[in-house]
Amino acid sequence: MLKLAVLVSGGGTNLQALIDQINKGRLPDVSIEVVISSNRNAYALKRALAHNIPCAVIEKKDYENSQQFEDAFYNLLTSYQVDLIVLAGFLLILPEKIVKTYQNRIINVxxxxxxxxxxxxxxxxxxxxxxxxxxxxxxxxxxxxxxxxxxxxxxxxxxxxxxxxxxxxxxxxxxxxxxxxxxxxxxxxxxxxxxxxxxxxxxxxxxxxxx
CATH class of the missing domain: 3.40.50.170 (Formyl transferase, N-terminal domain)
Incomplete structure (x- = not known):
């Protein structure tokens, strides 16, 4: 089973496209383990909850500095042990530590x-x-x-x-x-x-x- 983390910031239409393809059986052996949003008001979170997909929010403004944010982001992501990260309308630049840890395991549209x-x-x-x-x-x-x-x-x-x-x-x-x-x-x-x-x-x- 390929385990995904889908990262979002807004409406989540690309997240929905993935959910729909999984539900139609066109992505066998693929599961969305978590949806992580950089915006707690993102509609994408409602899409995830409607399909019983775990959600998490990581907002930069909640941290005193960039290092704290990057460490928290890294710890959150790695806690889910996913195989592939999908950026689906994610508006933040990923910390370098995440990019290096997941080399060739992060895709963006x-x-x-x-x-x-x-x-x-x-x-x-x-x-x-x-x-x-x-x-x-x-x-x-x-x-x-x-x-x-x-x-x-x-x-x-x-x-x-x-x-x-x-x-x-x-x-x-x-x-x-x-x-x-x-x-x-x-x-x-x-x-x-x-x-x-x-x-x-x-x-x-x-x-x-x-x-």
Whole structure:
């Protein structure tokens, strides 16, 4: 059984996509052990509780300094003994200690085709605002392993989505979520659970399923 910790900060639509795929039997041998939120008011927590998934909250403002926060975060995460960490709209930069401990065991979904519109400051609607301002004709989403940089880790999967003339950032965000993020995030988890993702340098090789 592949045990997941899903990290969230907001609505939790990507968390819901994972829950739905598990409930439909499309992610066999995958379980969500805990949902950890950086925001105690995140709607994602209600989604988790509705499916009897354990929840935890870790807010930076509750700690006197960054070191205390990072230590508490690390201790919380490691207490669940998960195999894979999934960042599903998690708006905090992970402490380096966590990234190193879980090397090639943390994946993130980003709402653009990396390396476009990614890195520091590109999150949520800001990504789609930038894409529309640049006048791109296609955008999409990327699932990648997390390294010490911001959106710089090895790319696992990408899916393109068209951009239309009358799109607003909100409309484009919804299309990217529905047509790309909700598909490739569960698929990346499935490939990982099957042991088919191999990291070579900064690239991911997807191995064919065993006959």
């Amino acid at each position: 980003h709402p653009s085709l990396i390396p476009s519109f990614c890195g520091k400051g590109f999150y949520g609607l800001k990504v789609h605002e930038a894409a529309l301002a640049r006048g791109v004709k296609i955008t999409g989403a990327t699932v990648h392993f997390v390294d010490e940089g911001t959106d710089t880790g090895p790319i696992i999967l990408q899916k393109a989505v068209p951009v239309y003339e009358n799109d607003t950032p909100e409309i484009l965000q919804k299309r990217v979520m529905e047509q790309a993020e909700w598909e490739i995030l569960p698929e990346a988890v499935r490939l990982y659970s099957q042991g088919r993702l191999k990291v070579a340098g900064n690239k991911v090789i997807i191995e064919s399923p065993e006959e």
